[in-house]
Amino acid sequence: MFSTRQFLGTGFDDVERARRFLAAPELSACDPAALLDGFAQAPDPDLALLSLVRIAERAPEVAAMVEAPTVRVRLFRLLGSSEALAEFLLRNPGQLDLLRLGGTDLAQQEPAALRRRLLASVGAAGQDGAPVARLAGQEGMIALRVAYRAEVLRIALRDLTAEDPLRAMPGVGAELADAAGAALDAALAVARADAADRFDPTEIAAVSLAVIGMGKCGARELNYISDVDVVYVHAGDDLDEERAGAIAGYLAGHLAQLANAPAQEPGLWEVDPNLRPEGRDGVLSRTLESHLAYYERWAQSWEFQALLKARCIAGDTELGAAYEAGVAPLIWSSPERDGFVESVQSMRRRVSDNIPAAEVARQIKLGPGGLRDVEFTVQLLQLVHGRIDETLRVRDTTTAIDRLAEAGYIGRGDAADFDNAYRYLRVLEHRIQLVSLRRTHLMPTREPALRALACAAQPAGAPKRQPASALTERWQQTKRQVRSLHERIFYRPLLATAANLSTDEVRLSPEAAAARLAALGYLDPPGAMRHIEALTAGVSRRASLQRQLLPVLLGWFAEGVSPDAGLLGFRRLSERLGQSPWYLGLLRDSNAAAERLCRILSSSRLLTDWLEVSPESVAWLGNDDELEPLTHGQLLRENAAKLRRQATAEAGMRLVRLNRRREMLRTALADGAGLLDIDGVGEALSNADAACIQAAVELAENEVVGGEEAATRVLVVAMGRQGGSEIGYGSDADVMYVHQPLDGADNARAQEQATRIVTRVGQLLTANLKPPVPAELKLTVDAALRPEGKQGALVRTLESYREYYGRWASVWERQALLRARPMAGDATLGQQFLEMIDPIRYDRGLEETELREIRRIKARVESERLPRGADPALHVKLGRGGLSDVEWLVQVLQLQHAASHPELRTPSTRPALEAIAGAELIPSEEVVLLDDAWTLATRIRSATLITTGRASDVVPRGWQDLEMVARWCGYEAGQGAQLESEYRRATRRARHVFEHRFYGID
Template structure:
């Protein structure tokens, strides 16, 4: 953080430096070092006193160059290891630890006050010093206690047990300040007894004694001072709880009794001493307590309550000048960051980090907060932390209170680089004001606008919801609010209130529901069709009633509730999606992101980044992440279509890009899992190969025309040696390997999890259909297409393209496709075969009432028109395009460049094979049919409309059909 240049030492402050220099042989120091010494002494009595008390330590630091340079990783620990090597007893241990701490505390304060390092380095050095002291003191004490009482052994595992020391708060986050307490929690893996002595101890008793010795080694004040003030009150049950607990007891406590503030504290928990591997297992065990898998807006309530308690304490103790706890203080920045972590961290693993500055960067990078707001929070936080260090450096005391004494104020202003106290206070008030403003945007109750004495939104509806009005009065209120059928609306509310889901709710959840429903009614009354809103939103409310954190989400975010109502009113498909998968409510929080889905490269990068944060062996979480990604982006596309920010063609583009991004990751996952089990397949030359495998898309995905809820027509092709065995210990031949790879892909795509399936997959377009091999070799695919495939299969090949996979195999596939489609054909026979296939489809799939649009009544109002299957509809256009590609691509190979109908039609026009006006007519008709089909899908209606619609388009399609000689 940029700060004003440090000022020259005012004459009134020189005495601190002069006192420290008395008798100190520093004549050979450079002028720059002498000035740094003066600034450090002015800013810190600790430095001046240590310089007088132990001048050799200061001179050694200077001689070693440690006052000017940063420490290498591990350097602090290595030094302490050497110092403790000769400790013969606990008294020697305590002395060595304190002298080590005093030496480096002086160095750290010197560098901080002179701005030879930034805030991160100061906090890191302090935290590394604490880590070294805690862990090395523990490892010194452990064998001493084992010699006396035996080695603690696990009853279940039979293995020696070590304690795990968790660092909480600022220590856990590597953010210790210059005079910070350290908050610790002690645990051990499993119960049992010590072995190797006559009088054994229970493991808990052993580790309790060890913990007590460790605390004394760190916390006790001796002639050499202390190492770190140690606070154990964050452990289960606080001061009244056992000093150390087994992992099972810790898990049980947090699962059954863990409170919101303990979740908040556990975000920063880190293993700082003892058994590192067991500590990682403990933190993984406790992760579900900290991070919920759903959006947890109840965290806002908890943080708000904690802040209110802090504010009460601040007022009671007159602590407004406290830069940590007062308004706009350090704690408010921490609360902002941790609110987002607790709400979203269960699903967004990038938020599962400890360091506050890192979390702030993620909030900006992931779009949770505007970058400008994050920059203000970061700069304000750094200013406050520097000021905190200036306050604490003076006397090595843990304080965040601004001084009353004028002399101390002058010293703090000087240490901060300001000309006087007034200038410092002006800057301080600016930053506290900005932090408090941002805090209120995130944490403050949306119902509590400053100076606003109005009732809570929706309070007028509370008596109705609580059934205090009676049926007639309730219906009257609903009617006056604009409900067209108040009796039906009242019945829906009554049924919800008395339904089994609501009756089974716990007290807290019921309170949240009672607070939410009046808000819902108030906002519904403002919608154009409140009856429809209520009809579609109440099933969602019932669905999430027992997971009431979702109700808190909507209560905390009126904008999200507004968007929910608008989208549900516009589309029952969206309403059903959100009711089935309430995690989609997250997408409603950010209006800009909701209506601006990313482009293909951003989609692929975002998904890859999400999956990279998940352990490779956590298949369940990988599958959930894929499904949530698909649901979330599918909703964003549908919402953008509804509000008109995405035209039809772009909707299909986005849905196709989404499928391709998912398929790329599914192939990568399937390949990794299959090769881990069987090894990689070998090529004919004996070398192991990367995926010589492609996924080919047919139909809508091949033609870049996916709609909402479309399935995927896929064909799997490999170009490996089917006979060569894989290189793993459990070797199988290449043909088996690629078959199992294909099976794995289908499993990943179609398995039903709590978030549904990714896609329905249709493999019937592979060679020989359902009776053919699941995965074909490229050679077999070519032979089948050239010698056995029906004309309708070549029609399907017109819309086939490689979606993901090996570029070399993809290029070879394109050559096969071009060769098959580009060969000369008998046009009379081709027209006959295409017409016969189309007739079969109409007979089997078209509207029976109008003989698939061919009967005399096909255009009469009131008759159905199947947009896809009836004569003059979508499939007729697709068949004409496919016929044209098969008929003329041997003369015009550019017709095979694209797989979507619109661009193939462009090619037909450019080649002069269709009149320009007919090309335009077919393109516009195709887009019109598909636009209506999309709207029908979003309304959960079948793909049929009244025959009176789209008559002009249908007549023109049929005219061109006949002119091409098709029947």
């Protein structure tokens, strides 16, 4: 009938068996072209062919169905998707008429219509109140099961022929749940009839029983085959409580047997009552009062999460509505329970941990990136935020995702991804279960089954079969996406913090907010309220997000030193960013960004100002990688690219200086987040300065040389703390300028050209540019450490330096050269400069007269340069045991021993200290004391500028400034005095080491 190529192209797996079955007499009346078209529609043509032959044997009219195009699509999509429903048609061939239904009859049915049909199937139609079936026992059971499975068949036909299965999925789940509820209503009617053998009919009629659907059935998102989770609630009118409970228990137990006990027509699904109070140990049915008493006193957090889906699905609707109304306040207040969020998160982890290892990779429902990840995430968001936002009080997942996105609790993009992924996973789950109508959530492993699943999940009439590899790839991608969203949203710190607030606090009502502000330590609650009102006024998405965030952020601001300043800074920043969609979403979604921002705004005046100028930098707070400072090479390349695009030196330098300020901000944010130590801070800031100066050198050379012939090469040498890569925020750059005339160039012309270049460098780094730039964008270069100081030439040749240092260098100039490092300009000249100065600074040793001279200069610095009135014990630079003491001692040891210990040849203090300890020049415990004092002094110096906005070399004395500095240095709240005490102790010990090793004082 068909060629091998046609068989394979249609999707058959066993071609020879297909040939035999197609030759069966039962299919002889079928048009081959129609059959070929039908099998092309079937997800599993081999299964469809086998089922078609068997049905045609029992129902010859199926041949006519193959001829009708619309019916043919339904028939082959069904037979190629579900062996179990084909078996149902074999047992009940009369149900084939469902394939001929018109579009209206095949469309989603109203719950009331389903209930009427299922009740009619057991002879309970038209009865009000608590209907009693005319068909009892096995007869009623079989009639009910056939009627229910006919409804499932009708639903499956619509589902399998949908133009967009993902769009159709919620309607399919809703109708399956409605059909299950209707089946339970009919089963209850049969149970009432059967109960007459045990109880008085008047007593049975006096007992009202409501079946409360839980889980997927309660949420109207049931699978084709799934446990139907239920809770039973009853009322007995004037009956004795024990008697009413016995009747209700019988009805509930018998109802479950009717649904799933062995019989000629297979069972429907298991009715699972284990979500009831006390689980398996509890009575099967309780009164409403008993339910509420249990939930108010004994229920665990997970039980309220389960109640989120509770809905009356069968039985007494008034009693069911009373149950729903009674538990609702308990559901929406449950997040206020201690540890609620953490318990939900822990439960999700337990579910994952209990998956058999062999099934983890195949799980659609429970595994990482599966349906449970979506459901747990959505339910937790609903419970936490639904206390005050009643729009979130919905049961089904897709509607909840929409509502969460509309209100801003999750981003629109995340919501769309979550929704699409959830629908896709549910469609896969449905198609897998349809094959055998068996409860499973595992992806198949065999290639033919995967190919069939891929086709079944496609829209009906898709032009090309999807290969198994495409299905697997999309499923894996969906899992990764879901897991990423789940981990980012489900574990938000905002959720746990928001859940710990009272409902009034979350609502931000004026009275509750004012009381909370005062309790949190805001000094100006009325002013804070004005900020809150300005941020939350209106109905915009931005205002909605602010209302979500502020109850939590207010507490985080209060953990800083100045919560009022933090809230004001947040308002300024929010107004500056306006309607930027990413900003508030970042604070809502990021595990770190919101808390970091609150800490910065309430603890750092300088960074608050910088963030207001560069608000886009807030985005870095949510990603540690973004907070990693750019390397020197990256900065050079970025600056070079920007310079190429600018017409003037001033325009290019403005961008370069903005880059430097950006990197200073990035470094400070990383510092505040604890991602950089002081060595990393110094290196990052020095790299930013070096890249900026390199750009200035290049611009100055291009501008000065212009059309004339280049006469020299220029080098900028970093000195002092800049040379050691140990600068702080806003430090000047100590430098020396070197030039080397090119071969054949006139020396005088080279000197004049070099002077113009370095003069222009200083101007470019400090000039007021247009448009104006903030003062902190200026980088002042200080060349006072050059030979002869301010009286000497601004720039010298390499030979001039060689001659000067060889003939005239004093010991303090050799000491200064210890920290010299090429910073910008000609790299070859930089290497030549190092080769020239290394013998001068490292190889000469230190004579006794030179040591006395260094001691004299140090003593003079202490006595003359310490500001009048400054406390020597608290001056971090020149005070006792401060930076100067440590650095001068290190440099003396370098001058004395670098010739014999090459590891001492470093411009940086801490590596030099490490080398001193390694060489055992002084005991390691003394090195530790020196390092502790130096690092703490450096930290305090930078922290003072960052937190107060003012540069200072003195440990702050005011309480708030000292507290801000202490918090930046890593101390807990209220430990400013401890910082001062520890600083005094560290520097006192360092001073003792310094006096002993530098001055020889015991």
